[in-house]
Structures are given as C-alpha cells and as structure tokens.
Amino acid sequence: MIARVFYRPTETILSYLEVKKMKRDPQKVRNIGISAHIDAGKTTLTERILYYTNRIHAIHDVKGKDGVGATMDFMELEKERGITITSAATYCEWNDHEINIIDTPGHVDFTIEVERALRVLDGGVLVLCSVGGVQSQSITVDRQMARYKVPCIAFVNKCDRSGANPMKVVEQLREKLHHNAVAMQIPIGLENDFQGVVDLVQMKAVYFEGQQGEKIRIDEIPNELKDEAEKRREELIDAASMFSEELMEAALEGEIPEELLIDAIRIGTLKRELTPVFMGSAYKNKGVQPLLDAVTRYLPHPGEVENIALDLENDEKEVVLSPDPEKPLVSLAFKLEEGRYGQLTYIRVYQGTLRKGDFIVNSRTGKKVKVGRVVRMHANQMEDIEEIPAGYIGALFGIDCASGDTFTSPGIRYSMTSMHVPEPVISLAIVPEDNKSQQNMSKALSRFSKEDPTFRVRVDHETGDTIISGMGELHLEVYIERMKREYNAIVHTGAPQVAYRETITQRADFNYTHKKQTGGAGQYGRVAGYMEPFDGEFEFVNKIVGGAIPTEFISSVEKGFKSALEKGQLLGFPVTGIRVVVNDGQAHSVDSSDTAFQAAARGAFKEGFKKAKPAILEPIMKVAVETPSEFQGAVMGTLNQRRGMILGAQDEGDSCVIEAEVPLSEMFGYSTDLRSITQGKAQFTMEFSCYRQVPKAIAEELVKKAQEKNKKAA
C-alpha cells in the first residue's frame, strides 16, 4: 500500500518531466500540411484527427446538419460553401509527439495559402478520394509539394463510397504523379462493406469499433485476404529494400524485423523517393489512427529538414539554419489574420526560441518590436504559451507586419528565402453602396491585402473606382462576400477585367525634345536612342558619351521611362518586355532639370512606342477539365470556342482529362457552361500559365473599346 502511494506521485513527476522534455525535443515535433483536391475530405480528416487526439470532444461534419460545422472551417463562409478558404493552424499530440497541422484550401484560386503552408511545413499528407483518384487539383498540389521538397505520405479517403478503389488510386499515384507509391495497407471490404484495413508492416487486421471508431481491435488477417496481403507486403518490402541494405539482406534470409522495415520506408519517404499510401474513411471513422502513427513514424522532424535564410548583411549569402532553441532567433510570419483582439500573426520558428517579452527585429523594416502575447492555435480557439521553440508553429498578437516577413534576434539580419507569389490575373471594379459601406470597405481591403499577397487593391485615378485584383473569379468573389459578412460593407461590382500587358515587337528610334521656354522658369531636355523587344520586364541602357546628357540627369531619364511604362498607349495597361537604349541627347545650362528630363523621356517613350509595332499580351490559363468520356467531344468544343489550344486528352476508361491553354478573358462563366453541357458531371481547375500575344483582330477590338471608353470619360 505504502509502495503504491509512494510510486504514483513519482510516476506523475516523471511523466511531467517527460512532457517538458518532449516539448523541447524537436525530434518529437511534426509540422504537417494536409493537402488535397477539393472535396477529397481533408477537413473531415482533420476533424477526426483532432477528435482522436482529444483536442475536440465532438465531431461535426463539414456541411454540418447540426449547424456547428467542422472545427477547422471556422469562417462562416467556409461552413456554408463546404470549402476551406483560409488555413487554420492547430496542434495536437499523438504517441508522445506534438503535431502542428495546417489545414489548406483545396481550390486552385487559393493556392497562395497552400504555397505558404508548404513553405513552413516539414511534411505533407496528400489526401485522395478513393473514387475520384488523382484529379487535376491533386496534380497542382503535388507540384507545389515538389517545389518546396516536402516529403509526403498519402491517404486514400472515402473507401466507404460506392465505386471506391483505393488500389487504383495507388496505381494513379505512380502513373500520373510519378510517385514511387506503395500500399501500406489493404482494405477489408469496400463501399458499404468497408470494415477496416490490413496493416502490411505488422501483418494484422485493424478494425475500428466504438461509436466514433475510437476503439481499435487488432486481429488476424481474414483468410480471403491472406494471399493479397502477402503479395502487397512483398511489393512493399521490395520498394523499401532499395533504401536499406540491411533490409535487403533480411528479406533474403526471410525474417524481417518490423523496425527495420519502418526505418527503410522512412528513409525513402524523407528522400521523396517513396510514398507510403494509407487508406480509410474519415467520415466513417476508419483508418485515421494508423495515419497518425504514420505521421509520427515516416514524416520528418524539423531537424531533418534543411532550412536556408539569406544573410542581408553579407550580400544575401545563404545560411543554413539550425533547429537549436539556444541559437539566435530566426522566424517567419507566414499568415496574418485580423481577430477580435487585433492582428494575429502565425509564425514558424526555424532557429532559436521566441519568448514572451523578448525584443525581436523585423528584417524587412529593421523595426524592433516587443513580443506580447504568444499563443498556440487550435482553429479559432487559442491557448496562451510562454515561448515558441525552434521547429514550432505558433502565433503572436500585437505585431505589425506583412505576410512573409522574417523576425530575428537583434544583432542578425537574416531573411527567409522569398516565397513564390504569383501576380494577380483578374481585376474587378467595386463601388460601395453608401458612406458606411465605404468606410467598412476600406478597413476590409486593408486587412485582406495584408493577409493575402495575391489580393491587391488600387484606385483607378481616371474613374475613381476601387479595383481589386486576384487569382481568379472565385478568389475575388469570396472577398466580396467576406466584406459583406465580416465588415458589413455592401459593394457593387463591375465586369471582371483581365490584366492585359502591352509590349513592342520591333526596334524603333526616338528623338524627342521637351522644350518650354516661354516665360518663367524654362524647361529643356532632349533624349534620343532606341527601344527594342527584351526578354525580361524592362532594361535601361545608358550609352551616352561625351556628356550629351549630363550624368546627374541620367537617373531622371530612367525615371521618366519607368513612369511611362506604367501605362501603355494601346489600352493603358503596363508595358513589359522592353529595352531602352539612350545614346544621345542635349541639355541646357539653365533650363534643364530633373523634371524636364523626366518629361523628355516620357515624350521619347511615347514617340518610340508608336513606331515599335506595339502589341497586347493577355494572361493564358492552364485549364484541366475532368469529364465523363461521353462528354469529351463537347468539352473540347467549348474550349475551342473560347480560343483554347487543347494540349491533349487523357483517356481514363470512363472518364478523361482534357488539358488546354485558354485566354483568361474567355474563361468567365465557364463553370456554368461546363455544368450545363455535362449535366454537372465535369469539373475544371485553372491556373496562370503565361502571357501571350492577343490575336490581331481581337487586339483591334480591344483598342477600339478602350478608345470609346476614353472618349466617354472625356
């Protein structure tokens, strides 16, 4: 009895110490992202993970009939549409490991969120639907994972659905995404009869019982699945033994220790040369716990991922960061949100420790700030913590910064490698309904543009309209809705406007004199040279010899050309792909000035641009349509009508994927058209591909419209 009383507190103390140690042990940390095609069920999966890790105590559905909605979809709009828009960060604990999860949006319009999440994560779970398999969005997400070299495991969800075929999805991962995918499990029953999985490492059947699948029953493999399990295990061992000679030898001897197999799979996964595939049905509470085991077993801890920063004091030299909590702090603010208590900044610490009360420096602005409240997020709930050690993700309150800023300890000036931010391709004019809406709209726009670098706001000086720009129709639509719901700002929208560009197609000379010498202070400057097409955005070449333009005015000339580039003469869109060479000019001893040479350069640009056969460039989108085969012809017809260039058609039995490049201006309203010709059975994704010259006839039409608009405005 005495012994028991004595023993229990010791046990408690030990486990408490273990917990403290664990929180300082980066080897037991996993920062993972859950990425998938829209509707593959990733939010439901996250919800179940939070339930099994005791972070929540009840399960809600995505499109909740109970009116509560899944925990990760915390914005009203997300709950209503059943889609995830912003990535909510949360953490949980499993098997002594701390797992930080970022739930990422599935729609391609929101890929900046996915990209940001991948930038700060060490591993990913690629969720696929066992019916739909690898869809075009999965390809986009996979490409993004490859860009940031994120090792991943796959989870084939919805095995309870009619038509489920998880093994076909494993094949598709190999064929379509070129993953060296291996099944780690096989399903026990499918569709309505889906009961559990056979674990091919342990060679045991795993069943999920209890009301919410929380009780796991391990049993022998059903007789009818034994052969299949043996065959699949052999495939698994074959694939894994490529990463371990020890395993290869053990396989030859016929006895394979479980740990050896797990280690080999882990090595292959970390190298991104092997993708272990798990399966289940999150909705039916099956297969989630083994996936969590896999996250801790096969995905890397922060110490296994090399992170690089740029030393701004040392010519942007690359510096490899160490996940040592005692070293100087290097952290990245990867997401901002405006909450009830002010701006919430999601931050990932790569090196050192971020402590409450510390002073930290924003590398971009050089500003020193004091860390106030430090919290750990659980969807829209939070808990206060004292510090965020290296390898962890947390959030700060009261820090004014932009998304993508790096914070360090005073004394170092590192910047995390810049994040890939695509340029917006679509714009929309918005007009507030009344004064109150006008004020609220300003607040909303300032917050949105801070949160999302692909969302831009500007004012058209000619019309006075506020123009918002983004990555697609849905992207902008969601912000309009959010303005209404969260800020009570009602706005009317104009027709979407494509972000055209202007360029020149041939070389042309210019020789322009700006002269104003009639009374008062005079202005004089002559600029001569030529402009020609250029592969980059803009290049200014100074070839002045003998001081024809005094050195102090060269920068004025460059400034003048740069300002002229902002607005082309065809449609008024920015000009790109141009090299300006200035080789002659003239100055006046009294009347030449910075202003005069800027004006001369603008005049010279105008003169040269007209002669250089200007052209309009338009954004071209890469479009992938997935449709049942019977609609293939009709779908190709719609793409063709929209000036699309069809790159190819991939036949996949009952369905097919058509890949095309289509001008963005032709894609407005495509979802409605596609739904109507395919009885709602097809879906499509699109992402920006490149800028290409607009055909002559269409360019003429655009110019004519722009001229008419200008006339009206005048």
Next chain:
Amino acid sequence: MKSLQKREKGPARDPGGRDNVVYLRERSITMLKKDLILRNPLRILGSEEREPIGDGEFGGVLAKAGVGKTAFLVQLALSNLLRERNVLHVSLTQPVRKVCLWYEEVFHNISQEYELNNTSELWDTILPHRFIMTFNVDDFSVAKLEERLNDLTEQGIFFPQLVIIDGLPIGDESREPLAELKILAREMGFPIWFAITVNPEDALEPGLVPASFEPLSDLFEVLIGLKAAKGRISVLVMKGQRDEDAEDVFLDPATLLIKNRE
C-alpha cells in the same frame, strides 16, 4: 548558325535611317524552322523534305526496350510540326504531361545542339499543330480512336496530317487492329508511325525484318531499326528505299538526338 544570331541581334537599317526591320523576327523564326527541317530525321530515306510514307501508309521504328524509339518519333514529329503539319501523338503508356515533357526535352536538346535563340517564340508557333491523346493500353481500340478523331475533326478543332502511335502492343493478335487502323488512316488521310518493341533475341540488321515481326511486316511500307551496339545507336533501314547517297545516321546516346557524325 552564328551568322544567323548576328543577324537577329543587329537589325538592318535602310539608307534613309528609318528602320526597316518589321519582319526580321518573323523571318528569323522562318529561318530557324527551315534550318531544322533540313535536319529531317528521315533524311536517310531520301530527299530531306519528301515524306517517306504517304496517307494510309505505315512506318515503324523497331528497337529493343529503352533504346530511343520515343525520342526518334518525337524528332520525327517536331520535324513535321516545324513544317506546320498537324501531328497527333497517341500514347498508350504515358500520360499527357509526360508526353509533353518528351517534346520539351527533345526540343530543348535540339535548341542547345544548334545553338538556337528565340526558342520560346518558335515553340509557341509549333504548339498549335500538336495534339496529344493518351489511352490506357487495355481500353484502347481503333473504334475509340476513330470516335475521338471525329470529335476533333467534326468540330474543326484539329485535323491530323501525321499520326504517331506509341505503346501499341505488337503480337499475334495485332493484325486485326492494325488492319483497322490502316483503313482509318486511308479514310482520314494521314500516315501513321509506330514505336515497336522487338524481342531481346531479335537481330536487327539493315534490309532484314526481325523474325518476330515478319508476320506483320506486309502492313508496313517503311521499317527503321535502332540498334544499340558498342556504345552507339545506329539507325538502320530494314524496309523501304534507303538513299544510297545519304550519310549514315545514328542516335547520340546522351541526348538521343539524330546525328550524322559522332
């Protein structure tokens, strides 16, 4: 090639000082195209610009697995695309994205080999002439291909002038689908080139059809063999008229580009 680059960089001017370079860019693309056409991969069969097989006829590129059949056919396709001939590439083993990569890779290698500039513009001009169709090999049938082709032609989307079929299994049961394809090719008016994998024990010699392929050889007007030996891949004419004056060609094992000399 170098003189061509010079011409592109230094625009010509007329004596009056006004620029007269309106069509130089277009002209340089045309010249690049012409230059590449002259490197027709089938030059071993005769005239550089004449097609060795006509509408409704078959050509086959025979080799053991992994020797470079796809690379050869992609070069054949590119040579046609440069002449603005529409090429339909049908693959039964690779997805669209991978087939695209083959084209990009071969085009990139050609650009490097011939030190070409302006390649992105050239690429943009040839792309509309290419259409890729992929099928799962088990689901492929001539009827299905015909249906897909009708989808394209009836809506005026694409009219193939050359078809390449990669990955069609060739064996005892192939005569019937090949015969159906021949009828389709004749009716729709295009030649078809096939990538054909021969048995490892088949000997590949000029003027001789490998034994395993002999039963089907009557359906093919031209057969080209790719033979890897002694660190090089030779291009052999097994069936069809070889141009006696033409230089020998081979595939560079590093880039898989067709060349005259090592």
